Amino acid sequence: MNKNEHFEERLKKLCINTSKSITSTQFPNVINLNVGGYLFTTSLSTLTKYEESMLAVMFSGRHEIVKDENERYFIDRDGKFFRHILNFCRSNDLPPEDAALDVLKEAEFFCMSSLIEKLEAAAPKVISLRRREYFRQLIPDYEQIKNNIIQKATEKKTCFEESKVVITQSDHPKLKGQIPCYNCTREFVSVNHTCAFEGLPSDLAISLKTVEIDIDKLIAFTVDELSHDGFKVAVTKVICKFSLRCQGCTLSGLYTAGGILAPRECTNVAHVIRFHW
Incomplete structure (x- = not known):
């Protein structure tokens, strides 16, 4: 779908007649609007200020806009945050931070790229949203990973106030295979734990x-997302530290000289996410 087709599809949803047979519509300089039940009065020049926007297209004269019973031009959108759209068109004012994400949604719908760019550069909540979106793009199966963590935590939820989900990296090195003793080269130990x-x-x-x-960034991001979603979570990083002793050295009385296959400790790492219910 190209840009023009995309615009026409959205215009139809807003109760805008996009028929090519419509003659040019003449709009007054002062426009009375009904946006989902919210009433506004603004100027035609304000609505058409940003030529790339849907508002400019709607009031360009090429489309017929339905009116309500009071002759106000009707736009079928939730009008709660539309005043912030108008204020930006009037004087480049940005919305308060608590409304930034909702205004971003409306700005994206109305294709107001100028407002979108300013929100992405100045609104902390929007910056955080874009960061999360970028992170998800780097990890295509991120949502599945996050949902699996939540599912595991829910499955392990009991009468206790805390459940733990242990997460490892599948290709992280671990202690395994035939391991020679550093002190006693004749001894090999088969490791499988x-x-x-x-x-x-x-x-x-x-x-x-x-x-x-890396796994550290993934877990940190996931914990931040879970907190953002309302979960009470904390994370700790734990090393396996499974270790072996050389049986030959131990039997020979050389335990203190190197009976442990040092540094033969498993270095596999896990992140333990604690859910507090």
């Missing part, structure tokens, strides 16, 4: 498909 973190096994093993994001 299940990593445990604070006594708990991994609930989710995540495979990262991009080098731009």
Whole structure:
């Protein structure tokens, strides 16, 4: 769908007649509006100030706009935040921070790129939203990862006030295979263990498909998102630290000289997300 078709589709949703047979519409200099039940009065020049916007297209004279019973031009949108759209058209005023995200939604609908750019540069909530959107683009399966974490936390929810979800990275190095003793080269130990973190096994093993994001950033972002969604969460980073002793050195009385296969400790890392209910 090209830009013109996109505009026409939205104009139809706003009860705007886009028929090509319509003759040019002459609008008065002062426009009375009914936006979803909210009443506004503004000038034609204000509505057409930004030529790239849908408002400018609507009141260009090329389309017929329906009127309500009081002869006000009717726009079928929730008008609660429309005054901020008008104030920007009038004097480039930005909305208060608590309304920024709602105004962004309206600005995107009305294709007001100038307002969108200013919100993206100056409104903290919009900047945070764009950051989250960018992060999601880097990790295509992010929503699935987040939903899996929530599902695991819910499944483990009991009568206690806290549930833990242990998350590991599937390709993180761990202690495994045939390991030689540093002190006793004749001894090899076969290692095959299940990593445990604070006594708990991994609930989710995540495979990262991009080098731009590491597991620490992913978990930090996810915890921030969960908090934003209303969950009470905290996270700690835990190392497995499973270790081995060389049986040959231990039996030979060389335990203190290197009976542990140092530094033969498992370095697999987990992030433990705690949900407080």
